[in-house]
Amino acid sequence: MATVTAANKSVAVNPLKQSQPLGAALAFLGLKGVMPLFHGSQGCTAFAKVMLVRHFREAIPLSTTAMTEVTTILGGEDNIEQAILTLVEKSKPEIIGLLTTGLTETRGDDMEGILRSIRKRHPELYDLPIVFASTPDFKGALQDGFATAVESIVKEIPQPGETRLDQINILASSAFTAGDVQEIKEIVSAFGLKAIVVPDLSASLDGHLDDSYSAVTGGGTTLAELRQMGSSVFTLALGESVRGAAESLQQRFGIPYEIFPQLTGLDAVDDFLQGLVDISGNTVPAKYRHQRRQLQDAMLDTHFYFGRKRVSLALEPDLLWSIVWFLQSMGAEVQAAVTTTKSPLLEQLPVESVTIGDLEDFERLAVGSDLVIANSHGKAIARRLETSFYRLGFPIFDRLGNGQRCTVGYRGTMQLLFDIGNLFLEAEEDKTKH
Incomplete structure (x- = not known):
């Protein structure tokens, strides 16, 4: 049983987590003909768009209700209505994924009621699914927003x-x-x-x-x-x-x-x-029987390099669970596990403790590690700790090919084994050289 501790700080230093709206937008982007619509200020949408474009290197469709100081005080129903009608006219989406931000969640807009009254005024929207997800970015993380959007999709359509x-x-x-x-x-x-x-x-x-x-x-x-x-x-x-x-x-x-x-x-x-x-x-x-035998051989070839290696990870809970168990099965030791949000999985992890915190906590806990696994923001930490670095999670903006990357199935597990095994191999070669 792992002990789960939340970093007791007034402020996040070098944040690890991404916001719920970003996670929900990512989930909506897996549907065809969709337009994610952020109910909030333009800055919220611009930030999410930059993150997604840098990670995927693709054109990312995102839209906003463009709330201002005045509309935030007086109410955002007109903005939502105008945004939906403009999208229908200009972009012709098959589905609109409507999600809230910290600004509108703090204000407390009645989104269900607003959508009902908009549909009453505009019968032409009758056949257009508008899937609403409540995603305040002052709590939770990317994984929570993603899961909320998936749940809203399967409830609605x-x-x-x-x-x-x-x-x-x-x-x-x-x-x-x-x-x-x-x-x-x-x-x-x-x-x-x-x-x-x-x-x-x-x-x-x-x-x-x-x-x-x-x-x-x-x-x-x-x-x-x-x-x-x-x-x-x-x-x-x-x-x-x-x-x-x-x-x-x-x-x-x-x-x-x-x-x-x-x-x-x-x-x-x-x-x-x-x-x-x-x-x-x-x-x-x-x-797949053949791939399984290939994976068994790969495990035999690489386990010498994984044995007793100390690894520190900073990942979202679902991904953290997957990689921690994988590393344990290969004989590596998890030195530090830092994550972004609560999950029932955390207490069941085969480690002493898990910290819900930021990259400052991660850097403190990861001292002495043989390998650091995190998103691209972990690169500077790995450099300061003078250790190997493996990029995983979101965002990865300093490497190509994030769209095709695969770490699941027998084939994906094999690739992960070789990628991390080669990092350990390189580190040993460097040590010998010095």
């Missing part, structure tokens, strides 16, 4: 229908990249199953050129697929944070679900494939 025995829902938490989702989809389809993935970043933020310019997302989970979710035979929830969305689907449509908190590491992938065997009735394809 899916419709009941006749059960399709070959169709399953996959809810992917913020721990999974576009490359991860692509690998998961390929694994599921190899079992003869059709997966509706929410959100499907692999079709929108995987880094591809579209045939024509679009003001909204060109790929992702379609509105038709979202509506069909109620007909699925099973839900696979990937990451503890999307449990609420899986429970919502179970309550509304009676769809059973299973949580897979990680898909990195031999045991975790074995469990996932066994789950697919149980649902589909098919055996594991030869391709």
Whole structure:
């Protein structure tokens, strides 16, 4: 049992966490034809846009209700209405993802009531799904906002229908990249199953050129697929944070679900494939049996470099859980674990303590580590501590290829093993040289 401590400081120094609205926007961007709409000032949206563009190196559609000092005091209903009507006219979105910011949450706008009255005044909006997510950025972190948006999507759009025995829902938490989702989809389809993935970043933020310019997302989970979710035979929830969305689907449509908190590491992938065997009735394809043997060989080749190495991590809870268990399975020791927000997983981590804090706390705890794992903001810390650095999480703005990066499944686990193993190998070579 890990002891969870929250840093008792008046201010975050060198912040680690990203805001809830940013997480919700990222989740909405996994839907096709979507326009995320920030209900707040222009600065909130501009900041999120910069972060997303730097990480993915893609054009990111985001919009804002552009609240000013006056509208914040008098109420933002007119701004929301005007923003929605302008988007419908100019961008023609298939879905609008409406999310709040610290400014409007502090003011306490009745968003549900505002949306009802806007729809009453504008019957032409009847067929347009406007999915609302409450995401105050003065609490929680990226993972919370992402999970809230996923839960809002599955509450708002899916419709009941006749059960399709070959169709399953996959809810992917913020721990999974576009490359991860692509690998998961390929694994599921190899079992003869059709997966509706929410959100499907692999079709929108995987880094591809579209045939024509679009003001909204060109790929992702379609509105038709979202509506069909109620007909699925099973839900696979990937990451503890999307449990609420899986429970919502179970309550509304009676769809059973299973949580897979990680898909990195031999045991975790074995469990996932066994789950697919149980649902589909098919055996594991030869391709994955071979990949499993490759991973076993990779573990044999690399475990000499991982054994007794001290690793410090600063990641969102779902991703922290996955990587900590993976490192432990390879014989590494977790020296420090710092995260951004509360999660029921934290107390079950196989470490002495977990700190909910910032990068200042992380730097203090990581002294003497052989490896530091964090987003790009951890680079300066690794340099000051004179240790190896592996970039993981969000944002990564000083490396290319974040859209295709994959650390799940047998193949992704192997790549992660080699990437981190090579860092340890380099460090040993440098030590020998000196």
